Amino acid sequence: GESVGLHLPTLSVQEGDNSIINCAYSNSASDYFIWYKQESGKGPQFIIDIRSNMDKRQGQRVTVLLNKTVKHLSLQIAATQPGDSAVYFCAENRPAGGTSYGKLTFGQGTILTVHP
Amino acid sequence: DAGVTQSPTHLIKTRGQQVTLRCSPISGHKSVSWYQQVLGQGPQFIFQYYEKEERGRGNFPDRFSARQFPNYSSELNVNALLLGDSALYLCASSGAGTGWYGYTFGSGTRLTVV
Numbered sequence: 001g002e003s004v005g006l007h008l009p010t011l012s013v014q015e016g017d018n019s020i021i022n023c024a025y026s027n028s029a030s031d032y033f034i035w036y037k038q039e040s041g042k043g044p045q046f047i048i049d050i051r052s053n054m055d056k057r058q059g060q061r062v063t064v065l066l067n068k069t070v071k072h073l074s075l076q077i078a079a080t081q082p083g084d085s086a087v088y089f090c091a092e093n094r095p096a097g098g099t100s101y102g103k104l105t106f107g108q109g110t111i112l113t114v115h116p
Numbered sequence: 117d118a119g120v121t122q123s124p125t126h127l128i129k130t131r132g133q134q135v136t137l138r139c140s141p142i143s144g145h146k147s148v149s150w151y152q153q154v155l156g157q158g159p160q161f162i163f164q165y166y167e168k169e170e171r172g173r174g175n176f177p178d179r180f181s182a183r184q185f186p187n188y189s190s191e192l193n194v195n196a197l198l199l200g201d202s203a204l205y206l207c208a209s210s211g212a213g214t215g216w217y218g219y220t221f222g223s224g225t226r227l228t229v230v
Contacts (some may be wrong), residue, residue, distance in 0.1 A: 036221075041223075041226075042223050042224075043120075043206050043221035043222050043223045043224045044159065044205075044206070044221045045221070046218075046219070046220060051170075086221075089158050089159075091158075102220065103149065103161040103164060103174065103220060104149070104159075104161060104208075105170050106158030106159050106160075107155070107158055107160070108158055109157070109158050
């Protein structure tokens with residue numbers, strides 16, 4: 001069925017390196033994409049989002065790139081820090097139509113480990 | 117400002133029992149969604165409520181039900197609990213307004229069924 005998936009389940013980097021986490025989505029009707037960070041025992045924390053009419057969006061140390069042609073989403077974290085260690089999820093919003101705001105479909109998640 | 121608050125934070129129940137989980141959205145948010153997150157997986161959509169009406173339902177059995185109150189808080193009820201219902205239950209609120217989703221999650225309720 002339709003899903004959002006991640007290419008790499010784990011990513012290990014050194015402190016100060018740049019990290020790139022990838023995500024593939026399958027529903028071309030999805031209009032909104034979000035990256036979440038989840039630490040152990042906590043709920044997903046919003047990192048950055050991007051609408052389907054955009055290709056790139058930058059935040060503080062993070063950049064999200066959207067390639068609608070190949071249905072690919074990536075999260076780039078600059079100067080990765082040990083505090084960035086967590087599970088990262090991409091999620092797509094699929095509009096349900098009418099007055100519904102739709103629902104988020106999450107990918108599998110990527111475990112990012114940052115070594116000091 | 118308070119974020120999304122959920123209660124209780126942890127809960128242990130016995131198979132066959134019923135459970136009620138509670139969620140208070142961010143002030144001004146009118147939409148509440150519920151997600152189930154099994155260990156090692158991404159959250160799975162259960163319900164969405166907006167203005168006290170169900171706007172979406174995921175692929176969950178009828179043992180799962182929810183409602184939203186006039187103050188926009190919400191409850192998730194699960195009847196006849198199974199071991200497989202053990203999970204982190206997340207509530208997310210989102211703002212009203214055209215084209216803005218802004219889903220914000222609470223810290224969740226960890227439900228353990230024994």
